[in-house]
Amino acid sequence: MVSFKVKEEFWKNFDVSVVIPFYKKMAEFRRVFPLNRKYFERNGIEVVIVLDTPLESEELLSYIQQYPFVNWRIVMNDKPHEWRNPAKPLNVGIRHATKKYVMVCSPESEMVTDVIYILRKSFDDYSNYPHYAIGRVCFADEEEITVKTFNNYRSIPFGSIMFEREHAEQIHGYDETLSKWGGDDNNIRSRFDMIGVKELYFNEAMMAHRDINNNEGKKRRGEPFEKTPNNALRHFFFPTNAIANGENWGQDFDEIIYDWSNNKYAEQQLQNYANQKFIKYEMTTGYNKKSYPVILLVQSYNESKRITHFLKLVSVHFDGIVILDDESTDNTYNLIESDKIIIKAQKKRTQFNDLENRNILLDLASFVNHKVAFFLDVDELLDEQFCNIHEYLDVDIANAYMIPYIHLWDSEKYYNSQYPSSVNGICFRYKMIRNIGHTQIFSNRGKLHFHQAPTVASSGIASKLLIKHYGLLTTEDRMKKYAFYQQEDDEGSQSSYEHFGENALPNLGKVNEITFAKLNEISKNLISHRI
Numbered sequence: 001m002v003s004f005k006v007k008e009e010f011w012k013n014f015d016v017s018v019v020i021p022f023y024k025k026m027a028e029f030r031r032v033f034p035l036n037r038k039y040f041e042r043n044g045i046e047v048v049i050v051l052d053t054p055l056e057s058e059e060l061l062s063y064i065q066q067y068p069f070v071n072w073r074i075v076m077n078d079k080p081h082e083w084r085n086p087a088k089p090l091n092v093g094i095r096h097a098t099k100k101y102v103m104v105c106s107p108e109s110e111m112v113t114d115v116i117y118i119l120r121k122s123f124d125d126y127s128n129y130p131h132y133a134i135g136r137v138c139f140a141d142e143e144e145i146t147v148k149t150f151n152n153y154r155s156i157p158f159g160s161i162m163f164e165r166e167h168a169e170q171i172h173g174y175d176e177t178l179s180k181w182g183g184d185d186n187n188i189r190s191r192f193d194m195i196g197v198k199e200l201y202f203n204e205a206m207m208a209h210r211d212i213n214n215n216e217g218k219k220r221r222g223e224p225f226e227k228t229p230n231n232a233l234r235h236f237f238f239p240t241n242a243i244a245n246g247e248n249w250g251q252d253f254d255e256i257i258y259d260w261s262n263n264k265y266a267e268q269q270l271q272n273y274a275n276q277k278f279i280k281y282e283m284t285t286g287y288n289k290k291s292y293p294v295i296l297l298v299q300s301y302n303e304s305k306r307i308t309h310f311l312k313l314v315s316v317h318f319d320g321i322v323i324l325d326d327e328s329t330d331n332t333y334n335l336i337e338s339d340k341i342i343i344k345a346q347k348k349r350t351q352f353n354d355l356e357n358r359n360i361l362l363d364l365a366s367f368v369n370h371k372v373a374f375f376l377d378v379d380e381l382l383d384e385q386f387c388n389i390h391e392y393l394d395v396d397i398a399n400a401y402m403i404p405y406i407h408l409w410d411s412e413k414y415y416n417s418q419y420p421s422s423v424n425g426i427c428f429r430y431k432m433i434r435n436i437g438h439t440q441i442f443s444n445r446g447k448l449h450f451h452q453a454p455t456v457a458s459s460g461i462a463s464k465l466l467i468k469h470y471g472l473l474t475t476e477d478r479m480k481k482y483a484f485y486q487q488e489d490d491e492g493s494q495s496s497y498e499h500f501g502e503n504a505l506p507n508l509g510k511v512n513e514i515t516f517a518k519l520n521e522i523s524k525n526l527i528s529h530r531i
Helices: 026-040 057-064 087-096 115-125 165-170 184-194 216-221 230-237 266-277 307-314 354-365 475-488 516-528
Strands: 002-005 016-022 045-051 071-076 101-105 109-111 131-140 160-164 198-210 255-259 280-283 294-300 320-325 341-346 372-375 380-382 400-409 411-416 427-434 458-461 467-469 508-510
Touching: 002 516, 016 087, 016 115, 026 045, 026 057, 026 109, 026 115, 026 198, 045 057, 045 087, 057 071, 057 255, 071 087, 087 101, 087 165, 101 115, 101 165, 115 131, 115 160, 115 198, 160 165, 160 184, 184 198, 184 230, 266 280, 266 341, 266 354, 294 307, 294 354, 307 380, 320 354, 354 372, 400 516, 458 516
Parallel strands: 016 045, 016 101, 045 071, 131 198, 294 320, 294 372, 320 341, 400 458, 400 467
Antiparallel strands: 002 458, 071 255, 101 160, 109 198, 131 160, 280 341, 372 427, 380 467, 400 411, 400 427, 411 508
16 A cells, blocks of 8 residues: 555544543532533544543543544553542653644633644644744633733643654653652653753633632632742752653553544444434444444435345445435435444434535444445445455554545446546545544535545555446436536536436446456556655
């Protein structure tokens, strides 16, 4: 397989782990999370809660299960203890983070502005400048804080910090010798500076720290800073070494009680989601106790003539199937049967909205433990000579994969060798995506003809696979498809459909002349010309 990079907006994959140290903060968290939720439910963001006490575990687990589209990971310390400096829990969080960037956030911090976006953007804007990014925080109780009123409160340049995980690993995280309140932020910033990672401050990144009543945090902040001994201050601001801890840093505890990548609560969450979303559905009981390395995501609409044959052929190649029926008016839904089906569901149809359908399929996929998801429509099949998807499971070099794709024409032996935007009839379509947590596809072309991948910045070409499209096989199929898009494409997603209109008479290529060598050569040439 060949890989390449594509320039795209970072928000299609933030690639950020938000690490939240959590010690007796359930009331505060309940207060601010509904306000922060919209910032967490985005592509490539995981939320790592480091629960430094078992006392609130049941309540926290019950609460977060209401929000399945946040990519939660909870690591719990099962040993009760008094409050301590968060350095050790923060290091546990960094060790369990899976993303490139780490942002530290308090459970009682309300984002007045989109702090995650502001800080993360700095790593694109200053990509050649090794740095960590910080915002500011003000302290408030019940008052409503807005951008306009924020400056009415005293703020300090703390409360949020984002850095590259590899930089934190280089200095072995926060200083675990710290046990009392204060100093952890100052110390890690000083040690970042020692390795050449400098500070970038963003005035517009605003947090409001929400205390409840007169809690311990407020009491500790009220203690005069001048009472801190000089030797402690020197340690905070002028550490002797950039590396703070030994090799066992961040290993104070490691019990994972919730993990988005292998969610033991997924079946009940899926049922709750499906009850609210669909006209009807069926799901395999106990599916969440299994792993499905490669899952197939399928949408269907009035495919009663194809669906049985389709499911028979694709079931051989996939570990599990998730299928969404777009309120077919024929018998399609009832014919959806296979021992590989995890869930089949039927939604209400108002129009053909390909974007909406695929995003619903991605919602459903997030409830399934998988490594790779693959989109196929019912009029698409893998060529039996080019179908080993599992070969790409351990080739972890891309988040999205383009698959060679041909349009069969007049016979299953031939394909259109003059199809637009192809190399002698070999097209390349984004069809396979790696699981980075719950994601959604964004389109600037409307509801049709977009890349079938939430993020394409890290891409590959799976040159040992080949999809055959049967939707344009016969003249009747082509006329039907042409009329369909003339009606449905009211946004002008594609400039023309004349390439399969009634006057289309392309040259044809032979399917059996497509070889591994040919696909690989075309793929390499595409990369060399910077797709």
